[in-house]
Structure formats: C-alpha cells, structure tokens
Amino acid sequence: MTAVASKAYYRLIQPNIYARNGLVPESGFHARYVGNQNTVQAFRRKCFLSWSQWRRLYTDSVAGSVARLRVQMHTGYGAKRLRFKLGCGRDNSGAGLATDPRVSILIYDGVTSTTKEAHLGTTPATATGGAPDAPNDITWRSLSFDVDPATTYEIYIATVDYGRVLCVGGWEEASDIVDGSVDYMNDEVVTAGGIIVDSMRARTLQGLSQLWRRNGSHLLTYPGRGDGTGITTNSTTWKNALDTSITTVGSSTPGFYIGDNGAPSMEPWTRLSDGKVLDVVLAVYASTTAGSTGEVRLQDGSGTRCSITGIGSAADWYVTNTTISNTDTLAKLDLQARTSDATKTLTFHAASLYCYLA
C-alpha cells in the first residue's frame, strides 16, 4: 500500500519528553519528526505570486500578445507542479473585437520553455469604454505546469487577443506520496521499540539541511504594473521604483512588509548559527540605455537591506545571491532604483526576493 503524508498537522515534539540532555532518541520521537517532515514536504509549499489589478484600466484590452507580469522563483525539493489561478475580465476595448481572448503563461528553467494558454471563452463586454468587472463578469481559469524540484524558473504572463487578467495567484504543489527514496520524504517504518538505524538519521538530517537551503519562503514579488510597460527613471539618486517622484523611505511611501520590527519577525527564518542573517536571492527584470548601468535595492528606514548592481542594456533578469542582516528589525521595504548616467534611462519591470542557499 502506498503511504500518504498526513494532511493534518502532525504531533508536537515535546522537548521534556524527547529532547532533554541524556534522553536517548527512540522510535516515538523518530516517528514524530519524520511524520512532521513528510507533512511539511507534501503540503507546506511556496506561494510565489499574488497579484491583482488595483485600478480599472479601461484601455486594457489590446490586440496581439502583451507581456504583463514577470516573476522569478525557485522550486523547493519535492515540487511537482506550478499552479496558477487566473481571474480574467472580458474584452473592454469597447470595439467588440475579441474572437479568442486568452491568457498565456510561459515558464523557463534556463534550458527549456513551456507555454500554456487559458482560453477565456468570453464575449466582449457590451458597455462602451469598459467592462464592469463585476464578480459575475470574471472568468476563473487554472493552469498548471510540471516542474523539476530545486530549479529556478522565470515566469512570464501575457494577454492575447484582447484577453484581460485582473488577478492571478501562483504556487507550487508537491506529491503527498511518501517515497523514502525521493524528495527527502522519509519512510515511516519505525514501530514502537524499533531500531533507528544510521541511514534513517542520515536521511532525515540531510533532508532537513537541503530543505533549509531550497524550500525557504518566497518573500516578495513585484511582477510589474500589469499593463506591459516598465517604470523609468533618469535619476542618479535613488528613487522609489513604484513611484519615481519619491526619494525617501517613509510610512506613506509604497513598499512591502515581509517583517515589521518583530511583528512578525523574520528571525525564525534564519538559523541560530547565522546570527539573524538570511540568505536570499534578489532578482530584478530591468534594463538601461547602453552606456550606463542600473541599480535596484531594498531599503527600509534603517538602511539598505540588499541590492543588485550592474543592470545592463539587455532587458532581462539580473540576479544576485545575497543576504539580509538583522532580520529581527526589518521594517517596510521600499524598492528603489537609479541609473549611473542622468542622460540614460533605467527601465524597471519586476522584482523577486526569495530564500535560497546554494
């Protein structure tokens, strides 16, 4: 019989029972932490995209294919699929031109690209100048892609033939099959009084280490404005990348909370031995005019938390493996950008931040 990971949260591991000095690990302890690890592997997966159009763009429907959103993410061990849930609107061009409105998603692992389309099957809105986008006008579609674990993916979401995407969520899924030979799942074979052999302990500890490195949270996604255009700046001083009229970080400047001075704290995301330093990847989709370089950073009230330099003239993902220090004091993070030459233009499209240790 195939064993399946329990969807219910497993049982607490009481330190007074199992982990005091002098206590010898026994089968009950092993069963609990193995069961917990299997549950985490099967069901606690990354969400890497949660986006909605916060304003009604009545000129949103256009002919042809328009790249709307971009994300970069890293699949954890055990990942089998990326799944997307799309909320799509009707053709609101007012001209009633759509014949096959759809949303296209492309994923790329650095070698192979895969594209799928969600055909909306909707009729153009009759209202001139804009669809109402009432709940009953929204078409919900799902797309999923088979993926490899521990792999970095670029994701591109486009609209085709007057298709409109109003909101989209993206997350990874894993198998709940407990196969102790793959994905750092652990066979639940120990019974009361059974022997915990070295290979069991080795696999569990190796798995914990690898899950730490690759299955950490996806922390932040700014997938773009949603209309296909980037945000531009000619400034050699830092500007808020979401609103380039802003140069400082303040409580009213647009940004992101991934921690808030300890409520919640990002410190539990770090190992005790790391001293509150979190290993992350910052990825930015941007470009600059040839002859200049661009920079993007995440800044809060206490300073720069992480940054990326060397953005060149090719519109592409620029990626850096970096760290965030003092994770217990993270406040609202603002994305800021600048260019090295005030006569050149930096075009910023998207940014992703995720936990990762090679």
Next chain:
Amino acid sequence: MAAGASRKLLVRPWYRSFDGTSATITVSLCQSAPVGDSVGNDDDTAPSHTFPGRSSSASWTTSSTTWGAGAQAELDFAAIDPDDGFGYVVIELSTKAETRGLCMCQAGPYEQ
C-alpha cells in the same frame, strides 16, 4: 489541520481616503469567489455581491489622504476549504477609499 489547531492569514492593506472624508476598506478570506452583477454604486450603497460559503473579514477606516498601511489583522484559515486549501482574498472599498492592494499577506504559523 488537527483538532484544536488554527492558522491565520496576516494582512495589511495599503490605502487612503482620496478626499479627506471617512473611507473604509474590508479584506476578506473567502471559501468561494464572490458572486453578483455589480461592483457597487457611486452613491455608496451596499454592493450587490455576496460571498457564498465561509469567510473571515477585517475592516479599516481612515479619513487621511496620506497613503499608509492599516494595522495588521488576522484572517482565520478556517474560512477556506480544508480539503484543497484554496481560497480567495477579496478587497472591498467604500466610495471614498483608494488602495494599491495589500502590502502584507502572510500565512502565519500553526497554533495549538
């Protein structure tokens, strides 16, 4: 989740009043997508949509025209379908409210 366990979705909206009068934003975690044939009315009457099934909501009100984050609120994951773990986050605005979405949307820890 096991009996007695709970988990919360931590949310903070990024919002303001665009004319200095009272503005309210409501964020809901819902089992199903909302249904209805209207997104609301300019005279601030109740929107003609409903949430089938379970939901968990929090509201914030301000008269400030300065952008800012609402205080952190917790939405109960018990509102969504426990079998597939899928739900919808819905943002509703009163007539005077303006938003750029959620500046925080995090799944909190399991609690027993």
